[in-house]
Amino acid sequence: MTVWPYPRIVAHRGGGSLAPENTLAAIDVGAQYGHKMIEFDAKLAQDGEIFLLHDDTLDRTSNGWGVAGDLSWQQLVKLDAGSWYGSAFSGEKLPLLAQVAARCAQHNMLVNIEIKPTTGLDEKTGTEVALAARALWKDQAVAPLLSSFEFDALVAAKKAAPELPRGLLIDEWHPDWQALTDELQCVSLHLNHKLLNAERVKAIKDAGLHILVYTVNSPDRARELMGWGVDCICTDRIDLIGPDFV
Ligand code: G3P
Numbered sequence: 001m002t003v004w005p006y007p008r009i010v011a012h013r014g015g016g017s018l019a020p021e022n023t024l025a026a027i028d029v030g031a032q033y034g035h036k037m038i039e040f041d042a043k044l045a046q047d048g049e050i051f052l053l054h055d056d057t058l059d060r061t062s063n064g065w066g067v068a069g070d071l072s073w074q075q076l077v078k079l080d081a082g083s084w085y086g087s088a089f090s091g092e093k094l095p096l097l098a099q100v101a102a103r104c105a106q107h108n109m110l111v112n113i114e115i116k117p118t119t120g121l122d123e124k125t126g127t128e129v130a131l132a133a134r135a136l137w138k139d140q141a142v143a144p145l146l147s148s149f150e151f152d153a154l155v156a157a158k159k160a161a162p163e164l165p166r167g168l169l170i171d172e173w174h175p176d177w178q179a180l181t182d183e184l185q186c187v188s189l190h191l192n193h194k195l196l197n198a199e200r201v202k203a204i205k206d207a208g209l210h211i212l213v214y215t216v217n218s219p220d221r222a223r224e225l226m227g228w229g230v231d232c233i234c235t236d237r238i239d240l241i242g243p244d245f246v
């Protein structure tokens with residue numbers, strides 16, 4: 001089993017459901033609740049800048065529209081990524097990965113960078129995010145944990161920055177999870193918690209992998225998963241499932 005420096009609880013998209021996802025404000029809210037680690041989604045702007053956004057398109061979480069990856073950073077930076085959530089966050093910007101790295105360093109927070117490529121850009125996004133993560137976190141004691149649903153993005157990340165830890169994300173059960181994680185030399189498997197039972201947790205742990213589950217918003221369910229041996233709970237309820245949750 002490899003060394004696992006990450007805490008038990010991870011704030012999903014920075015501040016879970018308490019702030020506009022994938023923004024600096026969300027990271028601040030995660031920190032206010034005492035969280036020691038956050039997860040967020042990173043992708044490429046048209047000009048190669050790396051920024052945070054979950055969806056392919058801008059429509060749900062900003063005042064922009066259309067495919068985000070078709071716009072340059074100069075265009076993206078003009079958008080409001082806070083008002084959709086609430087007027088208290090109006091004017092909040094989409095953040096660059098570099099800004100996120102600096103903010104997390106200020107808060108002493110560890111990170112799980114989910115590589116979330118715009119459709120068709122898996123390999124390029126994997127390469128660019130891994131290289132940027134290496135550079136931006138080079139002075140930090142604990143490396144960012146990279147993850148992706150996209151196998152090819154993780155292949156590219158492994159090639160670009162093999163020393164950065166990787167976790168494969170799955171939202172449906174893959175009977176060949178062990179072959180996939182072996183090929184990627186993953187340290188962890190990241191799963192929708194609904195895929196798990198005690199037997200599967202044991203099999204994954206016996207294979208030498210750590211387990212991160214998303215998105216767990218019930219404290220009882222979090223306790224059950226931790227009882228089975230799950231290492232990390234990624235939650236939107238950063239208030240109910242706090243950093244010291246047991
Ligand atoms: O990385 C865990 C989780 O964020 C994966 O799903 O869709 O919320 O990015 P999603």
Ligand code: MG
Binds near residue numbers: 039040041114
């Ligand atoms: Mg994510």
